[in-house]
């Protein structure tokens with residue numbers, strides 16, 4: 001059984017250094033004050049990528065493109081191109097039915113898949129998951145899919161969604177060779193349930209800040225989360241070995 005990889009969203013070079021030093025595998029560049037998928041300025045992303053490649057070559061780096069309307073496809077693709085050009089491993093793009101119609105979402109998924117950029121579609125789960133969008137994503141060569149929430153005041157993804165829907169999301173992503181990631185106000189106390197669901201990636205921001213995801217990352221919370229995640233995945237491996 002493979003381990004869940006920890007993704008932590010960071011807003012600047014100082015937070016990126018903290019996350020990398022704590023052993024976070026996926027460093028996600030995002031400006032939380034600018035929305036669920038708020039973008040970090042492009043001029044900031046490139047130097048962070050260069051620094052992390054030198055100091056923590058095993059860390060993978062993602063960046064979000066901002067909360068862009070699904071109908072504004074040209075602007076979205078332009079932002080994807082310039083973000084990919086910074087050298088990040090993943091460009092995360094929100095697929096949010098609050099920002100466009102189902103047909104606009106399907107067109108966006110097709111265009112993102114054909115873009116040649118390492119796009120990771122981030123499905124916003126606040127209004128549930130539309131299976132037709134997952135079917136559209138399954139036809140594209142995405143390396144990973146993520147499920148997240150836009151409204152951070154409504155509780156965690158695990159409170160919003162039943163396990164069977166999350167299991168289905170993970171299975172659909174894996175079924176087409178993509179990694180499956182879960183995020184959305186996740187809390188360390190939810191690690192046992194996350195471990196049972198066993199996505200490939202678990203993403204955090206709010207839980208490693210001092211109560212507000214728009215505030216600063218708190219090193220002690222980050223270290224505690226990293227430790228809890230590595231313990232949870234070690235225990236899962238041991239249990240799998242014992243059963244084998």
Ligand SMILES: O=C[C@H](O)COP(=O)(O)O
Pocket residue numbers: 007008009028030148149152183184185186203204205206207213
């Ligand atoms: O991509 C992951 C998100 O930034 C998670 O943020 P959150 O834990 O505050 O919902």
